[in-house]
Amino acid sequence: MGYLGGFLVTIRQHGKRNRVTTEYSGGRVFKRGKGDKKDQKIEKPERLHGRHVLNRYEDGMEKCIGCELCAGVCPAKCIYVRGADNDPENPTSPGERYGFVYEINYLRCIHCDLCVEACPTEAITETKLFEFSFTNRRDAIYTKSELLVDSSGKPQQLPWEDWREGEDLHTSGWMRATAPSGDADFEGVAGWSGELGHGVRAPEPGQDIRDAEGN
Amino acid sequence: MIISLDPLLTEDFTATVIAIVLLKVLVIFVVGLVATMLMVWFERKTIAGMQNRVGPNKAGPFGLLQTLADGIKLFFKEDLLPVKADKFVFRFAPYLSFVPAFLAFAVIPVGGDFRGDTGGIVTWFGHATRVQLADPPVGFLFALAISSIAVYGIMLAGWSSGSKYPLLGSVRASAQMISYEAALALSFGAVVLVAGTMSTSGIVNVQETLGDWHVVATGFVPFVIFLMAATAELNRPPFDLVEAEQELVGGFNTEYSSIRFALFFLAEFMNTITMSAVIVTLFFGGPQPIRIGDTALDIPLIPNDLEGTVWLLGKVLVFLYVYVWLRGTLPRLRYDQLMNLGWKLLIPTSLGWFMLLAAQNVGQDRGWNTGVVTAVSIAVILICVMIVQAALKVSAANREREGSVF
Numbered sequence: 001m002g003y004l005g006g007f008l009v010t011i012r013q014h015g016k017r018n019r020v021t022t023e024y025s026g027g028r029v030f031k032r033g034k035g036d037k038k039d040q041k042i043e044k045p046e047r048l049h050g051r052h053v054l055n056r057y058e059d060g061m062e063k064c065i066g067c068e069l070c071a072g073v074c075p076a077k078c079i080y081v082r083g084a085d086n087d088p089e090n091p092t093s094p095g096e097r098y099g100f101v102y103e104i105n106y107l108r109c110i111h112c113d114l115c116v117e118a119c120p121t122e123a124i125t126e127t128k129l130f131e132f133s134f135t136n137r138r139d140a141i142y143t144k145s146e147l148l149v150d151s152s153g154k155p156q157q158l159p160w161e162d163w164r165e166g167e168d169l170h171t172s173g174w175m176r177a178t179a180p181s182g183d184a185d186f187e188g189v190a191g192w193s194g195e196l197g198h199g200v201r202a203p204e205p206g207q208d209i210r211d212a213e214g215n
Numbered sequence: 216m217i218i219s220l221d222p223l224l225t226e227d228f229t230a231t232v233i234a235i236v237l238l239k240v241l242v243i244f245v246v247g248l249v250a251t252m253l254m255v256w257f258e259r260k261t262i263a264g265m266q267n268r269v270g271p272n273k274a275g276p277f278g279l280l281q282t283l284a285d286g287i288k289l290f291f292k293e294d295l296l297p298v299k300a301d302k303f304v305f306r307f308a309p310y311l312s313f314v315p316a317f318l319a320f321a322v323i324p325v326g327g328d329f330r331g332d333t334g335g336i337v338t339w340f341g342h343a344t345r346v347q348l349a350d351p352p353v354g355f356l357f358a359l360a361i362s363s364i365a366v367y368g369i370m371l372a373g374w375s376s377g378s379k380y381p382l383l384g385s386v387r388a389s390a391q392m393i394s395y396e397a398a399l400a401l402s403f404g405a406v407v408l409v410a411g412t413m414s415t416s417g418i419v420n421v422q423e424t425l426g427d428w429h430v431v432a433t434g435f436v437p438f439v440i441f442l443m444a445a446t447a448e449l450n451r452p453p454f455d456l457v458e459a460e461q462e463l464v465g466g467f468n469t470e471y472s473s474i475r476f477a478l479f480f481l482a483e484f485m486n487t488i489t490m491s492a493v494i495v496t497l498f499f500g501g502p503q504p505i506r507i508g509d510t511a512l513d514i515p516l517i518p519n520d521l522e523g524t525v526w527l528l529g530k531v532l533v534f535l536y537v538y539v540w541l542r543g544t545l546p547r548l549r550y551d552q553l554m555n556l557g558w559k560l561l562i563p564t565s566l567g568w569f570m571l572l573a574a575q576n577v578g579q580d581r582g583w584n585t586g587v588v589t590a591v592s593i594a595v596i597l598i599c600v601m602i603v604q605a606a607l608k609v610s611a612a613n614r615e616r617e618g619s620v621f
Contacts, residue, residue, distance in 0.1 A: 010543045
């Protein structure tokens with residue numbers, strides 16, 4: 001009965017409630033009245049690539065130095081950067097130059113994260129937010145004022161974005177911990193600059209430790 | 216075969232007669248559309264259950280209005296016309312696919328009380344009539360012809376798109392239809408042989424008791440073949456090579472958008488309902504109740520005139536579920552597997568079974584010994600199977616020697 005066994009498998013699923021999908025309709029309330037319930041979202045993977053942020057140092061200085069490496073590496077050509085010299089009296093970023101114009105066109109962005117890898121100062125990183133359904137081109141092109149984190153180091157929550165708890169966590173340049181530049185001993189050491197907001201995240205444990213923990 | 220003609224149309228054509236016919240047309244069209252809408256919902260919901268998903272549940276209660284929402288959305292979408300398309304045929308093809316889906320329903324008896332001597336004839340507004348739009352003496356030939364016209368819609372849609380993948384899809388469609396139409400018609404022939412009539416109401420009329428149902432009377436095999444061939448004819452999984460997304464983008468309807476796409480979609484689901492009704496009428500007694508011997512099952516609280524419709528509805532629902540079940544369970548066949556199944560298994564088997572039934576019938580007419588007839592038939596079938604096997608082996612060996620052409 002090997003051929004017909006499959007039919008039993010499918011028909012047996014009817015009574016079961018082990019749903020792998022969740023109630024989801026883009027942030028709206030899906031049950032009114034007694035159980036006023038918002039959409040469930042499944043937990044996002046640790047390395048999900050979402051909308052970008054431009055980070056600040058712990059003292060509030062911008063990290064971006066306007067080097068345009070992100071724009072150069074972008075395969076979709078969606079990033080536009082222009083740098084300018086810092087005002088010595090009132091610098092925007094530590095060092096000589098800062099990002100004067102910074103735009104990302106989300107109609108083009110493929111969320112490959114190459115810009116994050118290219119950035120020498122961990123200025124640009126990605127959050128876990130992927131639900132930002134803009135309705136016009138103006139909203140789709142994020143400018144520096146929208147990308148930059150606010151004075152407390154949290155990403156700005158724009159009206160058309162659906163932010164939930166924890167989606168701005170772990171946005172820092174964590175991948176440096178797993179990219180030890182060829183030095184095996186570097187593994188497990190946080191090698192990135194300090195950050196305003198959630199601070200620097202602890203590096204991922206090495207492969208052998210994770211295997212030992214059974215993850 | 217004058218008996219099977221609709222008594223309504225043998226009278227004078229008065230205004231009432233025309234009104235009744237128009238009413239039937241209207242009811243079939245409206246019920247067909249609503250049923251299609253519900254079928255799409257039913258399929259999505261059932262298959263979601265089989266795949267541990269939730270399925271549509273936002274639009275209306277239990278997501279019932281999801282199809283309506285989709286339809287409205289499609290209606291207001293931009294209608295694209297490819298530059299390379301043959302414009303007239305491109306616009307015409309959806310209708311060629313949509314209209315036959317409804318036409319075939321015209322000959323299906325959708326109700327009436329077949330238990331007494333009336334033979335399913337009811338009286339509406341003082342006119343005796345059948346609960347079906349038309350009852351030509353060649354009823355099922357008509358249904359068969361209409362179901363093969365539907366392939367023109369798919370073929371022309373793919374061809375007129377002026378694009379590679381739709382063309383491949385439509386070429387597949389035509390080849391598949393030709394291959395499976397033969398098996399379909401041969402297993403249908405077995406039913407005609409037993410029933411002795413081609414009229415749909417006649418076929419329903421002879422299936423009085425459970426033993427007379429053609430699924431039993433023709434010996435089950437024609438039913439199985441008909442079910443498989445009908446699935447292939449409908450381009451439903453596991454035979455949906457025509458719109459194999461992984462290979463052909465979207466198949467024949469890749470270039471279609473907006474309401475024209477909706478028409479193809481609608482036609483596909485309407486065809487499923489029609490084909491289920493055809494199977495029920497051919498093999499499961501249509502509006503006949505379940506009857507063993509002289510005791511017929513009677514549904515309480517429902518007047519006898521409506522009971523036939525309820526029975527038909529219930530039986531059709533079972534087959535609609537079976538189609539969804541097939542889709543939820545079986546992976547798509549490879550193209551050569553599809554052709555092998557059609558030509559090497561279904562057609563010879565249905566032809567052999569048809570011959571067997573014919574021999575039995577002739578034997579009964581001439582008063583030959585049934586046992587001898589059966590023994591000779593089985594011997595002949597065995598010889599035929601061996602010859603076919605030998606032929607397959609020889610051709611396989613030849614292919615081996617010549618080497619693969621691909």
